[in-house]
Amino acid sequence: MPLQHSPPPPAQKEQTPKTPLFDAPQPGGLHTSLSSSEPSLNQNIDSLTNNASPVITFRNVKRKRLEEDEENRLSTFMSDLKELFREFKQQQEERCAKLCSTVDQIRDTVDLMADKFNDLTARVEVLETERKEILSYTHKLEEKLEHFEQNSRSTCIEIRNVPVAKSETKTSLMKTVIDTGNLINTQIQSHEIKDIFRIQTKDPAKKTIIVDFTTVLRKEDFLEKFRKHNRDRFKLTTEHLKFSGPAKPIFVSENLIARKKRLYFLARDAALSNNYKSCWIKNGKIFMREKEGFKHFEIKSEADLSVITKSA
Known part of the structure; x- marks a missing residue:
């Protein structure tokens, strides 16, 4: 009876042993392991440093360019801002000049109007004085005319x-x-x-x-x-x-003339309202007496009656 044998295990490929970055510590040999790892660590750091130096140089150049671009943009912005301020200042100066010119014109106009107003005020005062004189003169003429008319009725x-x-x-x-x-x-x-x-x-x-x-x-x-x-x-x-x-x-x-009739009517009404004793007419003149034994007085106008009403 034939014997079956298991197939032989496949041949294992030889693997190149990897050198560890740090040697594994050996039992009982701690100092030996650390000392043996230092050359490897320094070697790796130098390798990393030598490999990274080109990248660092590229970034510095790019950063410098960015900084220069920022400075250029800032310089351009500042120049534009100064130009805007200059134009704004010029516009404001022009407006201020126009405004000052307008204010001067208004001031001149106001001064002219003030002079005219003063002239008009002086003329009005003169006219008012003349008006009062005319009214006074007219009143005197009316009194004289009424006196002549009343005298013509004296009989x-x-x-x-x-x-x-x-x-x-x-x-x-x-x-x-x-x-x-x-x-x-x-x-x-x-x-x-x-x-x-x-x-x-x-x-x-x-x-x-x-x-x-x-x-x-x-x-x-x-x-x-x-x-x-x-x-x-x-x-x-x-x-x-x-x-x-x-x-x-x-x-x-x-x-009596018409004005004296009205005045006599008002005088009698005022005498009755204010408890005056008597009111009468003699020679075209109106007289009133408050009480018996009091001195009588003449009523020449309605203003005299208003004084009687206030004093009552």
């Missing part, structure tokens, strides 16, 4: 609330005045009446009668007797003068 009286009769004439009006004089105890002669007529009023049926006496004394006597009669006896009415219809009071007063 005239008004009789109000007398009904208008049919086919009325100056003769019938004169008879009414003479009858009124008889009632108040003063005898009126026809030759003492220079003129008599009616004037237009709000009520056409009761137009005011204007009686123009020949003298101021006769006018004053008629007014005084009428006031005394109304105060001491009884108030005169249309019934006493034989007029038909309901009895209505008759009013007699001086014939």
Whole structure:
């Protein structure tokens, strides 16, 4: 019986032993192993140093080039920045110059306008002074005109609330005045009446009668007797003068100009509101008295009435 034998193991390739970088320590021989490894270590370091030196040189060159490029770019940037600043400064100087020129023009214009304003102010002051003088002069002229007009009525009286009769004439009006004089105890002669007529009023049926006496004394006597009669006896009415219809009071007063009539109306209202004793008219002038025994004073304008109202 044949015997089977296992095939022989393949032949092992001879391997070149690798020299270790460091020798393995041998038991009991530590110092021997370290001393034997030093030549290898130094040799390897020198080998690494010699092999790396070209790489280090290449990097230094590249870094220098990069640094030079950075310096060039920085220099270019700084140059551009300086140029921008120079242009900006030039633009600002030009703008500043224009602005200064404009300001100078405005200043000149303002100075011119100020001079014109001062001239206008001086002219306005002169005109205002002239206006006040003109107003003062006009006021004096108005006062003189009113004085002359009032003097032209110094002999005239008004009789109000007398009904208008049919086919009325100056003769019938004169008879009414003479009858009124008889009632108040003063005898009126026809030759003492220079003129008599009616004037237009709000009520056409009761137009005011204007009686123009020949003298101021006769006018004053008629007014005084009428006031005394109304105060001491009884108030005169249309019934006493034989007029038909309901009895209505008759009013007699001086014939005043329009401004004096308004002032007299306001004066009576102010006297009533401020508890003044009396307010009356004499010779075209308006007088007021606060209480009996007090001195009377004249009302010349509405300003006098405002003083009375404030002091009350």
